[in-house]
Amino acid sequence: MNGSKNQMELEHILEEIEKRPELATIFNRLEDDTDLRALFMLHPHELFMSSDGLIIPYLLSVSNTDVDKSLVLSLTSDIDFAMFQKAYRTFLFQIKNLPRVFLDLFAYGAIILARTNEEINDLITGDFSFAKMRSVLGRFNIDEVWNEVGNKINVDDDPSLLQVKKEYEAEAKNWEKRVKSNPMKFIESLLDMQIPNIRISIHEDAGSHVGSILKKLEMNMEEYNRVLSHLYGLKLIKRQDSIFRCENCIDDPQLLKSSSMIGPNRMTIKCPRCGQQMSYSAILWIDELLKDCLLNKDGLLSVAVAHILKKREINFKSSVQDEKFEYDFICETKKGKVLAECKVHRFPESERSIKGSIEQDLRQASKHMQALNLPSTVVIYNYDLEKYKDLVETGTKKYGIDLIDISEAPDYFTSFIKL
Numbered sequence: 001m002n003g004s005k006n007q008m009e010l011e012h013i014l015e016e017i018e019k020r021p022e023l024a025t026i027f028n029r030l031e032d033d034t035d036l037r038a039l040f041m042l043h044p045h046e047l048f049m050s051s052d053g054l055i056i057p058y059l060l061s062v063s064n065t066d067v068d069k070s071l072v073l074s075l076t077s078d079i080d081f082a083m084f085q086k087a088y089r090t091f092l093f094q095i096k097n098l099p100r101v102f103l104d105l106f107a108y109g110a111i112i113l114a115r116t117n118e119e120i121n122d123l124i125t126g127d128f129s130f131a132k133m134r135s136v137l138g139r140f141n142i143d144e145v146w147n148e149v150g151n152k153i154n155v156d157d158d159p160s161l162l163q164v165k166k167e168y169e170a171e172a173k174n175w176e177k178r179v180k181s182n183p184m185k186f187i188e189s190l191l192d193m194q195i196p197n198i199r200i201s202i203h204e205d206a207g208s209h210v211g212s213i214l215k216k217l218e219m220n221m222e223e224y225n226r227v228l229s230h231l232y233g234l235k236l237i238k239r240q241d242s243i244f245r246c247e248n249c250i251d252d253p254q255l256l257k258s259s260s261m262i263g264p265n266r267m268t269i270k271c272p273r274c275g276q277q278m279s280y281s282a283i284l285w286i287d288e289l290l291k292d293c294l295l296n297k298d299g300l301l302s303v304a305v306a307h308i309l310k311k312r313e314i315n316f317k318s319s320v321q322d323e324k325f326e327y328d329f330i331c332e333t334k335k336g337k338v339l340a341e342c343k344v345h346r347f348p349e350s351e352r353s354i355k356g357s358i359e360q361d362l363r364q365a366s367k368h369m370q371a372l373n374l375p376s377t378v379v380i381y382n383y384d385l386e387k388y389k390d391l392v393e394t395g396t397k398k399y400g401i402d403l404i405d406i407s408e409a410p411d412y413f414t415s416f417i418k419l
Ligand SMILES: [Zn+2]
Pocket: 246, 247, 248, 249, 254, 271, 272, 273, 274, 275, 276
């Protein structure tokens, strides 16, 4: 997949990294911190949770990976109501920003309903009390009601609706475009609206998501937490939404919620009822620029490679396009030009799957190398190739192209600046 950041975007990111010491620290640490590197080099769809193909752009911190989901659900339903009230208030606030035509249609529907439904009409014109209203409305199912209203609205009866229909369709399209143009922003805005279901579904799945990352990377929880603590210390994780629950008090669920920032090392809260350490899950907000790098189609890999090159004062052009191909990096070294291609793959599930991707990537790189007529070409993988030495060697011999993983990239490029 070619999708690295273009030259201008990359230069901008590198400048920002240089300006901000905490980011520079992380990019320098990527060269020698194996846990940080393994985690951040994961394919974005592996590092982040996703829902219907949309990435949920938060890191997760959990006390344990084997969480009983039903327990989380029953515990969290208690706080649902309070959160819902908050969400409702935010929703009312958001309504002000809705296109006028949505509100007009809503009012129109309500009036049609009141005029045509006998029971509701009676609520308006007949004797009225709160209890009567509650009992009548309680019998209605909101979906059925809107279907009923929809069936009663007829454009032939009211030609002015035609114009409204056009307006509505245009606005609906605008909204769809807004969501599609930046699905991530949309998800974030939903989360910021404090809609409980979305948060709760993240908390529900946080344990198993972290579990799958740890399993893939053969990492333990302490190592994972150490990376998070490091990011927290550098203030690259911004704020969080945490739920603490007691797995001991099942008969009388104990749940605490916090939206303030607590260091990953300080997530030790004792149950107010039984005194046992509480389990937790936390949704962590990531620094904007770091998040942007992590969500890049090529993951963090192309930014990390650019940083390695810049540190070694190797000039390069990135995402170079000619009539035939797009080349990730063309580097000018003391030993001549080097073509470097970045490949971000999901963690290999079998020897066979990696064999296939190595063959395909090297074949493609070989075409690029021939098109540019360069002496050296290197393909850089996002994950550790140590285990696949034989495959790497065979491929390298066959195509005359170097194949390395990102952990080898610093030494690899250093060798090009030494004469
Ligand atoms: Zn307890």
